[in-house]
Amino acid sequence: MTNADDAGDVGVLRSKRNATRYRILTQIAERQPAVSQREVADAIGVTSQAVSDYLKDLIDQDYVEKHGRGRYEVTNEGVDWLMSRTDELREFVDHVATDVIEEVDIDTALATAPITTGETVSRTMREGVMCATPGGTGNATAVAVTDAEAGEDVGITEFAGVLDYDLGMVTVLSVPQIQDGGSAALDPETIADAAADHDLVATAGTEALAAARAADVDPDIRFGTATAVREAATKGLDVCLLAVADQLSAHTGELRDGNVSYEVVDTAT
Incomplete structure (x- = not known):
């Protein structure tokens, strides 16, 4: 006998009948061989007559064997059916946990x-x-x-509603590499003035840190990664970035990708 629900790939969650069969098989597997239909009915919230009808169907499909009055056992075929539906449920739960819940906006x-x-x-x-x-x-x-x-x-x-605030602006002060003069090639006063006009100061590279310290400026972001500077600007903060010349392209590229306004200033004396 082939149940209509099994003709296609009708899962436990899409078929009330299959869901009930799944729960009854699980209850039998837990209680076998002595199985009380009343206890099964109470456990899953259906009538004893419904359990009796489902049991007849499960026996016809060779999912359950009857060994006498009140004695039932899940067959290998029944175990296979349970396992396949359990795998399906596990996949669904994984999908909810990884795809659905994570997409809820919190x-x-x-x-x-x-x-x-x-x-x-x-x-x-x-x-x-x-x-x-x-x-x-x-x-x-x-x-x-x-x-x-x-x-x-x-x-x-x-x-x-719309969160109303202005995006920040990034002013990039180019710092020469050490072979081109390093921090000594910069005007400390220019750096100090620029830092004072911004919400945050970030440095990228050793020469940049030395230049900030020469101007008596304490960086808010000691290791000015491109993503950190971009993130600060998108949150509405104006950032003064001192970046060594060989790191400029990485920072400006990140800012362009994030649609963040910026200007590069040459501070060499």
Whole structure:
């Protein structure tokens, strides 16, 4: 006997009948050989008559053998069917965990005041960090998915509106390599003035660090990777980047790819 649900590849999650058969087979495998239809019915939430009908069908399909009144055993064919459906369920769970849940939009913000789960918050960008403030009065809102005190990180989702802020600008100060004069070839005053006009100062390369120190400037980003500088600018921060000449192309290329505005300044004396 071939069940209509088995004619195609109808999975446990797409067929109520197959889902019930799966649960009954699992219960039999756990209890065999002494199987109480009433206990199985209670365990899966169906009637004893329904279990009896399913058992007849499973026996007809050689998924279960009956050895006497109240004595049943899952056959090798039944085990194979269970395993195939279990593999299918495992694949589905993996898909949900890796593809679906990860795609749910949950972001992180800093709470400006105590926030409780489920509360509507307003989103703003402050000093390059997204902040969440209780209440939905702002242009951009979200819903908190965690509790947080002021200054703590809070999870937010269900975004609405547009987060209004300006992208940052990157000013790149080209620093010669040591064979071309290194930090000594730069005007420290020019570096100090540029640093003062920006939110962050980053250095990329030893000569660049020496140039910053010669200008009495303490870099905010000691190892100014291209992605870090771009990320800061996209969060609305103006960045002064001192980069050794041989690293310029990597940084400017990253900024172009991120659609970040920048200018390269020659600071040689």
